[in-house]
Amino acid sequence: MNITKTKIVIVFILILSLVACKAQTLPLNTSLVDIPNNAYIKDTNNELIPYVGTYKANFNGNEIILYISKEDNKLEKRSTKQFYRDALVIKYLVKNSSGTILQDTQNNNVYNIELYSISTRPDQNMVHFFYSGTNCSVGWGRIMLKKISPTQLSWEYRPDDIVTTASKCPPTLDTKIYLPETKDLIFTKQ
Template sequence: MKRILSILSLISLICCKAQTLPLNTSFFDIPNGAYIKDINNELNPYIGTYKANFNGSEVTLYITKQENKLEETGQKSYHVDVLNVKYIVTNSSGFILQDTKNNNVFNIQLYSTKIRQDKNLVHLIYSGTNCSVGWGNIYLKKINSTQLSWEYKPNDVTTTAAKCPPTLDTTIYLPETKDLIFTKQ
């Protein structure tokens, strides 16, 4: 029995050897297998449901905190706490144009990569819609406890869309704009 406990303790030590680091640790300073943790709860003020209207559409963001999200690059693998954003976009008649919250569209991802506490700013990466059309950067700036300012900078949409089969919907439903105010519900 003592031997089994010793072996289990050794395995536990080996498995728990992953280094825990704070958010915003430089990518180059993250060792393989590390855990980038929201130690100071910097992501928490952004969690919630937010709505905005833009060009006749209503956009609802569902922002949650996801702990231990696995990130794998060609260089390393590590875990990180992120803001995970799902959304629903409806037209003026209430018809759903795009729904990543309920439809579980796995190929569309929108999550945080950095937070600038000094500027109340979160940087998110967006995988884009079908064929990755509209992939790019989104910035959420915390204005106050109930409002976020939105900025979306898509990358080369025309070139990416041209590579898609013509039958796929390559419409970008997220607001391509700056300073759009989302209000917490």
């Protein structure tokens, strides 16, 4: 084989390798078991956009403000694989009736609190979120937001075992859950 043919074969193999290694793009609600490593779960039907915005509610004397944004290509690391997904990310601010800030995740990563979408239910106008909880993962669990009108969301928060998790945390850390532990709380778009 001459040098020119060898170069052509090498270029062909490189191009074929690049095409084969390109991440596969899949729809938003692809089951976790069907997601290959390094795939991209894309919001092809714009299901996430209607939830983006700033929303407020009051609960037990506290004002809760949700800042919901869409993040494209959010890296998701699991024990057996990693992939990328379009997701809604929630940052929030909780203030008591006198205006004192109880918890603020907007610009403060000290808490390392994560709250992001993991699936949608378009037939129910609902998005499911993973919540990492506060210090020591206290209150981690699932949050569901249901779009009930163009300006209102219904909130449901289902925390996991709070007592066991809190008991493993140093007593100097704040383990209070400031997000509303309730169902059917209405948040209004600002």
